[in-house]
Amino acid sequence: ERPITTLTKAIKETQIQRDKIDVGDAVIHWYKTDLRLRDNKSLHLASEKAKSKGVPLICLYLISPQDFRAHCTAAVRVDFMLRNLKLLKENFAESDIPLYVETIEKRRNLPGRLIELCKEWGAKHVYCNIEYEVDELRREAQLTRKCLNAGISFNAVHDTCIVDPGELTTAAGGALSVYSPWHRKWCKYINDHPDALKEFPAASRNPVTARQKFQKLFEQAIPDAPEDKSLTAEEHERFSQLWPVGGDEAMNRLTKFISERIKKYHTTRNLPAGDGTSILSPHLAVGALASRTCVREALEASPVKKLTDDRQQGCMMWIGEVAWRDFYRHVLCNWPFVCMNKCFKPEYTNIEWEYNQDHFKAWVEGKTGFPIVDAAMRQVKHMAYMHNRCRMVVASFLAKDLMLDWRMGERFFMEHLIDGDFASNSGGWGFSASCGVDPQPYFRIFNPLLQSEKFDEQGDYIRKWVPELRDVKGKAIHDPYNRGAEAIAKKNGYPKPIVDHKMARERCLERYKRGIGRS
Numbered sequence: 001e002r003p004i005t006t007l008t009k010a011i012k013e014t015q016i017q018r019d020k021i022d023v024g025d026a027v028i029h030w031y032k033t034d035l036r037l038r039d040n041k042s043l044h045l046a047s048e049k050a051k052s053k054g055v056p057l058i059c060l061y062l063i064s065p066q067d068f069r070a071h072c073t074a075a076v077r078v079d080f081m082l083r084n085l086k087l088l089k090e091n092f093a094e095s096d097i098p099l100y101v102e103t104i105e106k107r108r109n110l111p112g113r114l115i116e117l118c119k120e121w122g123a124k125h126v127y128c129n130i131e132y133e134v135d136e137l138r139r140e141a142q143l144t145r146k147c148l149n150a151g152i153s154f155n156a157v158h159d160t161c162i163v164d165p166g167e168l169t170t171a172a173g174g175a176l177s178v179y180s181p182w183h184r185k186w187c188k189y190i191n192d193h194p195d196a197l198k199e200f201p202a203a204s205r206n207p208v209t210a211r212q213k214f215q216k217l218f219e220q221a222i223p224d225a226p227e228d229k230s231l232t233a234e235e236h237e238r239f240s241q242l243w244p245v246g247g248d249e250a251m252n253r254l255t256k257f258i259s260e261r262i263k264k265y266h267t268t269r270n271l272p273a274g275d276g277t278s279i280l281s282p283h284l285a286v287g288a289l290a291s292r293t294c295v296r297e298a299l300e301a302s303p304v305k306k307l308t309d310d311r312q313q314g315c316m317m318w319i320g321e322v323a324w325r326d327f328y329r330h331v332l333c334n335w336p337f338v339c340m341n342k343c344f345k346p347e348y349t350n351i352e353w354e355y356n357q358d359h360f361k362a363w364v365e366g367k368t369g370f371p372i373v374d375a376a377m378r379q380v381k382h383m384a385y386m387h388n389r390c391r392m393v394v395a396s397f398l399a400k401d402l403m404l405d406w407r408m409g410e411r412f413f414m415e416h417l418i419d420g421d422f423a424s425n426s427g428g429w430g431f432s433a434s435c436g437v438d439p440q441p442y443f444r445i446f447n448p449l450l451q452s453e454k455f456d457e458q459g460d461y462i463r464k465w466v467p468e469l470r471d472v473k474g475k476a477i478h479d480p481y482n483r484g485a486e487a488i489a490k491k492n493g494y495p496k497p498i499v500d501h502k503m504a505r506e507r508c509l510e511r512y513k514r515g516i517g518r519s
């Protein structure tokens, strides 16, 4: 049984009994990857429940270092979450709502601790938004029943996708694994159900008594990051400058993008040197911003109020990108194994991968001798972020030119990206290594040189991130050793290409063909 089915059953089967439970002395909203005040379904429901009976709302976040390790969460993303939590705590305090944060070392203790806290605070209703990773779905199914045995109503609700997983199916009722037909249904669903984009009102102010009753919770400081997920002081400072936190920051970015750049998105989104994309992914990844908010705001500002399939328009194309986020979450629910290091098509399991550590090191350090690849890897090192076009280029390069096991790259991304997102990352790597749900044939192999010439025509992106090549003029920037800039490259210590693309391409085709043929 799929974990999402197990949870759905647990919710349905306990509904009547849960509804009978009285409100208790407080209501809890349990934060996970939904770190925002605005447009948050679970927070809204918890607040309404508390308000209806005049009891306080308590917000809770449980730090689970073991989950960070299991998901390879980057230290920079943990830092981003903790900074968001700190600001949330301050914002909530203005409405007399406490936000309590605790570290639970062993994740198996988390459900028990949640129940203990409920008892300590006299809370009988817990609300949370569903996360679709397998362990989380199983845990929430367990919690639904465990809480009920302790006289507590545990309410896990769908919020993170604009269209809930399970809503879009083929005519025969099956799950959709191809984006285009799925996207058409996604647009139709939203057009037919305008409530899918409805904003959930913010939490109401707590009764004044909440302060005296839960004083300790207001005073508690946000814990530090687990030791193995800590940043150095320099990194913390750099990332704080680069990535300010909070719902207002995310909304301002969104509003600015919509008013200034969305119209041109379809022509600028592939150019890594410019600012054609929204750069909202870090905020979406920790839930400081809801994708529902993004689509609603974009549509409200657009002359077209319905989702059409006119992909020419920047606005529709951008919404189509936000839709990919929902798509990969639906994939995660329907085929959980795809996001657990397995290939969507079983015949791809037999491909023979390389494990050349020198090549992997060169890729990680941005020293492959392919300037576009190196620029992108250095961008990630400095910013913990990479442009989408470059993610596709470096992922294809790792899996197809170096023939390195794509799982090494997938893991590296999760360990270093501020926007590391289990479903989207796994989807992106599956797409690039042709092992995922995407139907594109494996023999479409990116040529890094052509990608560079097409999407970084003037070489501005390369010059920004690869200082060794800053003085290289003209087209030589894309391939200095073969286009007459050898002297500058050599002088500045820029490496020669570590593979020959033509030969690497042949090897890749042969390996994929042999691997698939073997099954």
Ligand code: FAD
Binding pocket: 269, 277, 278, 279, 280, 281, 282, 284, 285, 321, 322, 323, 324, 325, 328, 386, 387, 388, 389, 391, 392, 395, 413, 417, 419, 420, 421, 422, 424, 425, 426, 427, 428, 429, 431, 432
């Ligand atoms: P915009 O172009 O402004 O798009 C708006 C939002 O739509 C993004 O913030 C993101 O939430 C969503 N989105 C856009 N493209 C995609 C996509 N292809 N798949 C899923 N969602 C998308 N995105 C992540 O958020 N986390 C990841 O860990 C991640 N890993 C990736 C790995 C690979 C190999 C590839 C090819 C793509 C990956 N992506 C990932 C998708 C995409 O690269 C980023 O979402 C995008 O670059 C973020 O920049 P932006 O906010 O400016 O995007």
